[in-house]
Amino acid sequence: MGNCLTGHAADDLSLLHEEPDRVSERLGPPPPYQEAAPVYHLSPNQRRTVSQLTEEEQVKIAQRIGLIQHLPTGEYDGTKKARECVICMLDFQIGDALRYLPCMHTYHVKCIDDWLMRSFTCPSCMEPVDAALLSTYESR
Amino acid sequence: MTTGASMLLKKQLKEMESKDGTQGFSAGLSEDDDLFKWEVIIYGPPDTYFEGGFFKAELLFPQNYPNSPPKMRFVSEMWHPNIDKNGDVCISILHEPGDDKWGYEEASERWRPVHSIESILISVISMLSSPNDESPANVDAGKEWRDDYQGAFKRNVRRTVKKSQELL
Numbered sequence: 001m002g003n004c005l006t007g008h009a010a011d012d013l014s015l016l017h018e019e020p021d022r023v024s025e026r027l028g029p030p031p032p033y034q035e036a037a038p039v040y041h042l043s044p045n046q047r048r049t050v051s052q053l054t055e056e057e058q059v060k061i062a063q064r065i066g067l068i069q070h071l072p073t074g075e076y077d078g079t080k081k082a083r084e085c086v087i088c089m090l091d092f093q094i095g096d097a098l099r100y101l102p103c104m105h106t107y108h109v110k111c112i113d114d115w116l117m118r119s120f121t122c123p124s125c126m127e128p129v130d131a132a133l134l135s136t137y138e139s140r
Numbered sequence: 141m142t143t144g145a146s147m148l149l150k151k152q153l154k155e156m157e158s159k160d161g162t163q164g165f166s167a168g169l170s171e172d173d174d175l176f177k178w179e180v181i182i183y184g185p186p187d188t189y190f191e192g193g194f195f196k197a198e199l200l201f202p203q204n205y206p207n208s209p210p211k212m213r214f215v216s217e218m219w220h221p222n223i224d225k226n227g228d229v230c231i232s233i234l235h236e237p238g239d240d241k242w243g244y245e246e247a248s249e250r251w252r253p254v255h256s257i258e259s260i261l262i263s264v265i266s267m268l269s270s271p272n273d274e275s276p277a278n279v280d281a282g283k284e285w286r287d288d289y290q291g292a293f294k295r296n297v298r299r300t301v302k303k304s305q306e307l308l
Binding site for chain 1: 144147148151152204206207236237252253254256
């Protein structure tokens with residue numbers, strides 16, 4: 001696994017630099033976690049409010065939000081195989097907002113988005129989400 | 141977020157109450173009915189020097205659980221390479237994902253929000269049987285485990301087992 005990881009950081013940045021318009025466009029309406037008491041966890045032990053962030057850190061958060069927004073969402077309609085959000089351990093209810101990760105694991109949007117801001121991995125299979133996103137772009 | 145954490149803890153408490161303790165532990169709230177503070181008893185795993193011990197520990201959950209892991213601290217005196225002298229348990233699944241830029245270095249071994257209280261306690265029991273001696277939290281216990289397993293390590297562990305039985 002180690003070998004696969006070395007180039008990713010650079011790849012990600014180039015991906016974002018290639019389409020800055022798209023990212024900022026996506027950022028237009030502020031995502032839910034920006035609305036109420038924005039506290040960011042750049043890394044686990046650094047809890048900051050938005051005014052304490054450096055410009056570089058703000059860019060990093062914006063990039064992460066942009067990447068999360070690329071992941072498909074949907075509404076639970078009762079027909080899918082996944083029936084439970086393994087983060088909150090509650091059964092999906094018809095109409096719940098879901099997010100689908102590239103590894104096909106499904107969670108409530110509100111449950112998974114908080115986690116993805118901390119660690120860009122699938123909590124079930126540990127698949128790095130950005131690596132999967134990148135391979136999607138490369139295959140285009 | 142707090143309501144989500146309370147609901148998840150309440151749900152796990154209910155599941156825990158329906159279990160019979162054959163999985164090697166029992167768990168419930170500490171006396172003050174605070175959902176974020178649990179008391180657990182770990183039964184020393186069979187065929188180890190910990191066998192026969194009833195080790196009391198507390199689990200403290202953060203308000204943003206399950207995005208962050210709980211902290212686990214043994215109240216009973218312990219002698220183990222991965223439990224420091226204050227009783228704090230030092231295992232990777234209770235560590236948040238790393239400070240590395242993209243957050244997935246060793247993600248497999250670290251905290252993930254899909255871990256349940258049960259999976260934490262199972263990991264702790266497995267840690268009692270097979271310590272990780274790469275980064276001991278109790279250096280003396282780590283040294284004894286490596287160099288004098290059947291002597292000093294055994295003596296110290298059996299002493300804590302006896303003590304845990306007396307305190308019941």
